Amino acid sequence: MADSTETPMFEIENLHASIEDKEILKGVNLTVNRGEIHALMGPNGSGKSTLAYVLAGHPAYEVTEGSIRFNGEDILEMEPDERARKGVFLAFQYPTVIPGVSMANFLRMAVTNVRNARAEAAAAEGGAAQKMTPREFRRLMKEKMALLKMDDAFATRYLNEGFSGGEKKRAEILQMALLEPSMAILDETDSGLDIDALRVVSDGVNALAGPEMGMLVITHYQRLLNHIKPDFVHIMMNGRIVQEGGPELALELEAKGYETLRAEFAAD
Numbered sequence: 180m181a182d183s184t185e186t187p188m189f190e191i192e193n194l195h196a197s198i199e200d201k202e203i204l205k206g207v208n209l210t211v212n213r214g215e216i217h218a219l220m221g222p223n224g225s226g227k228s229t230l231a232y233v234l235a236g237h238p239a240y241e242v243t244e245g246s247i248r249f250n251g252e253d254i255l256e257m258e259p260d261e262r263a264r265k266g267v268f269l270a271f272q273y274p275t276v277i278p279g280v281s282m283a284n285f286l287r288m289a290v291t292n293v294r295n296a297r298a299e300a301a302a303a304e305g306g307a308a309q310k311m312t313p314r315e316f317r318r319l320m321k322e323k324m325a326l327l328k329m330d331d332a333f334a335t336r337y338l339n340e341g342f343s344g345g346e347k348k349r350a351e352i353l354q355m356a357l358l359e360p361s362m363a364i365l366d367e368t369d370s371g372l373d374i375d376a377l378r379v380v381s382d383g384v385n386a387l388a389g390p391e392m393g394m395l396v397i398t399h400y401q402r403l404l405n406h407i408k409p410d411f412v413h414i415m416m417n418g419r420i421v422q423e424g425g426p427e428l429a430l431e432l433e434a435k436g437y438e439t440l441r442a443e444f445a446a447d
């Protein structure tokens with residue numbers, strides 16, 4: 180096996196993907212290493228959410244070319260839940276409503292499932308298999324809710340039903356905090372957040388980020404990047420990454436908009 184310091188954590192290579200025979204992603208290359216925060220920007224309809232869905236394994240999208248490797252392992256053939264168990268997490272741009280399922284129950288199922296599967300995998304490799312008990316789950320949930328400054332009552336509410344836009348986003352971050360993924364993809368987690376909520380969510384994300392975690396943050400606005408500082412910024416246009424740089428690129432975009440890039444990378 181290759182030295183782990185040389186294997187990129189998350190590597191997207193020449194990724195092409197279609198939906199209903201329409202090609203949306205036209206050769207995306209992007210590598211995220213442990214401890215790195217990457218921002219993905221780009222105009223509406225450029226393919227950012229499509230990329231997020233394809234990475235998470237959404238069945239509606241067909242990958243026609245290219246590869247996605249996680250710790251050197253091809254994940255394209257894996258089902259979404261298997262990817263999640265391996266440590267890939269996607270926070271949706273438009274979270275779904277699940278009537279009748281309380282937040283606490285949903286999270287307990289999702290988190291216990293993923294954590295127990297990880298424990299089993301560790302046990303298979305000779306490690307200790309520590310299954311999570313309901314009591315441990317409650318303790319962990321309390322701890323993470325405090326970290327995200329969430330009210331305890333939040334946990335008993337039904338998932339996303341009647342949640343405000345900002346509450347849905349917080350719920351997604353809570354789920355992320357509980358799952359402790361090694362690769363997190365956040366699709367417009369900032370949209371619809373008021374200034375205080377933006378800070379709380381950003382603080383939460385920053386508290387979770389660390390040397391072991393890679394992050395891909397999809398956003399339209401520099402203001403999120405004032406809180407979550409990216410190491411790299413990528414601009415997507417028409418299904419490809421057309422420009423890359425450091426945090427200064429986001430500032431430049433804010434000032435100039437997409438017009439110059441649009442002229443250069445018009446739809447084909």
Ligand SMILES: Nc1ncnc2c1ncn2[C@@H]1O[C@H](COP(=O)(O)OP(=O)(O)OP(=O)(O)O)[C@@H](O)[C@H]1O
Pocket residue numbers: 198199201203221222223224225226227228229230272
């Ligand atoms: N089911 C579908 N059928 C046909 N086209 C689709 C479908 N889903 C997405 N598309 C198209 O794919 C393109 C990329 O959409 P996507 O949602 O990835 O853009 P985005 O960059 O996330 O945009 P935004 O910034 O508005 O969120 C758009 O032109 C969209 O209309």
Ligand SMILES: [Mg+2]
Pocket residue numbers: 227228229272366
């Ligand atoms: Mg989108």
